[in-house]
Amino acid sequence: MMNMQQFREIARNGLWKQNTGLAQLLGLCPILAISTSMVNAVSLGLATLLVMALSNLAVATLRNFIPYEIRIPVFVLIIAALVTVVDLSFNAYLHSLYLVLGIFIPLIVTNCIVLARVEAYAAKNDPLSSTVDAVMMGCGLVWVLALLGGLRELLGSGTLFAGIEMIIPDASALSVFGDDYPGFLVAILPPGAFFALGCLIAAYNAINTRRAARLQARPPAAEPAPAGSPAEAGAGA
Template structure:
């Protein structure tokens, strides 16, 4: 397989085929707790992406010198150190967002998806593919958090990307939209049970899309075989 095709496969797996949430159903605790708005989902997703990228690169660089006997503890230390740095950075420069995300930033350490990718991919791959895998998996996680948070925010409070300027700066304040004016809101959707309902709908949509794609591919293959 060529490098280009290999990278395309890595990106496709991270975005869709092996998506952390929609395929592996991992990191559901922070996902359901944080995604009460699109901004919160985006913030946690970007922080997780930064940790995944850096941990994959560092693990790949050290795979030749770290013994297999201590690889998992060392990887956990690497991830914990990176999460601590991200926590300090958010607290220093994005303090309002840090207060919103709160405990869920340190809990990135316990995100088994990060340790899973480090163990299953980065510890066995070169630096560049490991970096691409970290970016793809992280962005795949981020877009699901953002979409889920956006849906919950619109249905729950009638707004979209509230406080986006706190995360992205005043330049992006245009993202803060009131979708439904004078809307009283639907509290259930903002609470974790509503997150479960929206997540279940997203999982069902993914399955349906994959079935449609599979049927189209089978139909195309049949037409080629007959031709």
């Protein structure tokens, strides 16, 4: 059974320390291509999270029955079956969003984030911790996509949640800078994706550097004096 310390470590790794978008730099193709708006980015992130969670659960449950020599084809087959389910579900229930995301939902099969977690974690651990690991890694990807998509959409068109009506019919986008905002076209073009992601990675590294410097500057905790030492004897006198 997974204890609270293990849960915290898995959550810390997935959300920050080993973040797939900022630290491991995996799955950059969908991250950069679909993050033109927050709705598109978060939708693809949630679809990836769902596939990761189900594939990790399936592989962790069946890992003792999968021969080591053919594990990669079996993992890809499991992921492809789950992606097909997600793809058909988007087509049936979120058809407008499905048309926008296009080929990027089927391409989750080849997303190295999913296969990396299956191979590195799910194939070696129990189903519960493997599922939690996938969910936390997916949440780390979702918040990076949300921030990247929101930043690009805000700078590029001055709105937030554009396309939300594809998910919630009565909702509408939020115009932050007003209708007369001219827009910053580079932000929603491919070069803007690289610039925005580079800024996020730079901020991520700066935060980690400051945190490490703060920990090094912290004075070490005083160690208790051993029993029978002169300090302890003086205190007793």
